[in-house]
Amino acid sequence: MLSRAMQGITLCLIRAISIAILLSLGRVEARRTVDNMNVIDKCWRTNPDWRRNRQQLATCTVGFAGQMFNNIGDDVINYKVTDPSDDPLSPRPGTLRHAMTSITGKIWITFKRHMNITLAKPLLVSSLTTIDARGANVHIANGGCLLIKKANNVIIHGLYIHDCKPQEPGPVKGPGGEIMHLGPTDGDAIRVVSSSRIWIDHNTMYDSVDGLIDVTRGSTDITISNNWFRYQDKVMLLGHDDGFRRDQNMRVTVAFNHFGPNCVQRMPRIRFGYAHVVNNLYLGWGIYAIGGSMNPSIKSQANLFIAPKGGNKEITWDSGLTGNFKSIEDVFENGASFTTTVDAGATMRPNYAPDQMFEVEDGMRVRDLTKSAGVLKCPKIARC
Numbered sequence: 001m002l003s004r005a006m007q008g009i010t011l012c013l014i015r016a017i018s019i020a021i022l023l024s025l026g027r028v029e030a031r032r033t034v035d036n037m038n039v040i041d042k043c044w045r046t047n048p049d050w051r052r053n054r055q056q057l058a059t060c061t062v063g064f065a066g067q068m069f070n071n072i073g074d075d076v077i078n079y080k081v082t083d084p085s086d087d088p089l090s091p092r093p094g095t096l097r098h099a100m101t102s103i104t105g106k107i108w109i110t111f112k113r114h115m116n117i118t119l120a121k122p123l124l125v126s127s128l129t130t131i132d133a134r135g136a137n138v139h140i141a142n143g144g145c146l147l148i149k150k151a152n153n154v155i156i157h158g159l160y161i162h163d164c165k166p167q168e169p170g171p172v173k174g175p176g177g178e179i180m181h182l183g184p185t186d187g188d189a190i191r192v193v194s195s196s197r198i199w200i201d202h203n204t205m206y207d208s209v210d211g212l213i214d215v216t217r218g219s220t221d222i223t224i225s226n227n228w229f230r231y232q233d234k235v236m237l238l239g240h241d242d243g244f245r246r247d248q249n250m251r252v253t254v255a256f257n258h259f260g261p262n263c264v265q266r267m268p269r270i271r272f273g274y275a276h277v278v279n280n281l282y283l284g285w286g287i288y289a290i291g292g293s294m295n296p297s298i299k300s301q302a303n304l305f306i307a308p309k310g311g312n313k314e315i316t317w318d319s320g321l322t323g324n325f326k327s328i329e330d331v332f333e334n335g336a337s338f339t340t341t342v343d344a345g346a347t348m349r350p351n352y353a354p355d356q357m358f359e360v361e362d363g364m365r366v367r368d369l370t371k372s373a374g375v376l377k378c379p380k381i382a383r384c
């Protein structure tokens with residue numbers, strides 16, 4: 001039998017060894033998380049002090065939105081939302097709508113606590129605005145949702161947006177405090193109209209009456225990244241209607257998003273314009289995943305397409321048989337198939353400027369790269 005002293009020493013040793021093992025496992029886990037981060041996340045999530053450097057986020061965009069330097073600097077006004085209520089005509093100080101209507105110039109909006117906001121009318125988002133919900137669970141749900149109309153330089157980051165409902169026409173206070181008369185809206189989570197330089201990153205969106213993202217009426221230079229789209233029929237529409245030729249200039253990057261489960265179609269659907277769809281995870285689809293009409297160009301690159309078990313295996317849909325669909329380096333599972341409509345030699349380069357350029361990752365890595373798509377958990381004292 002061991003003496004009491006020996007037993008004590010053995011216990012201490014076991015404890016010390018266990019702690020050492022746990023610590024190194026923690027380090028391995030942290031290392032693995034960093035290795036799996038995509039280029040956007042690696043830019044700021046590796047910084048444990050991100051709360052004090054919130055503006056760093058704006059420098060992390062890739063794709064057509066470009067780096068969002070216009071949104072940052074010493075002249076940014078920080079606004080903390082403290083009140084979840086909403087009044088479309090006379091918003092109370094502390095509310096999200098008050099932030100949008102009372103301040104002109106650069107504004108960086110954060111949230112004091114977890115909150116659920118039901119908007120009585122769509123929220124008109126002003127130019128040079130960043131909505132940064134990191135660190136709080138903020139739901140915009142069960143009412144009007146976001147409307148980015150004739151605005152530029154907008155970042156939407158870290159929101160749950162869901163159960164968006166159609167709204168009756170009526171007056172709403174807009175940017176600069178101006179009262180605007182809005183027509184009826186269809187119930188989209190984020191509607192982008194005649195706007196440019198928009199970055200929609202790390203949001204979780206589902207179950208809205210019309211679509212989750214609508215980009216229309218001459219909007220361009222947009223990056224839609226790291227979002228989680230689920231439980232939705234019409235997910236993402238790029239291009240207004242078949243008669244709206246101005247959308248020829250539309251350029252959109254769709255990267256590192258997680259589509260599914262239970263998304264039916266339009267991931268995205270594009271008219272005119274150019275979409276670079278890259279490193280996304282498709283967890284099945286109903287009717288199709290990527291489609292278009294009116295001579296659009298879609299470069300699908302290094303995505304992971306997992307076809308639904310029993311259903312339709314074809315990824316694409318081309319209403320007018322006029323689309324330019326190219327698949328390069330995509331990974332197909334469960335028998336997924338992609339109908340290419342351009343010559344193998346057509347490169348369909350996005351022609352990114354230096355501040356839009358990024359390295360496309362191997363499609364086999366897409367599961368890892370999209371693991372934290374949607375709203376991130378950002379604990380008080382650790383990395384996001």
Ligand SMILES: *[C@@H]1O[C@H](CO)[C@@H](O)[C@H](O)[C@H]1NC(C)=O
Pocket residue numbers: 114115116139141
């Ligand atoms: C907000 O709503 C979600 C469900 O949509 C719920 O899980 C959450 O607890 C709510 N949060 C608050 C702060 O009320």
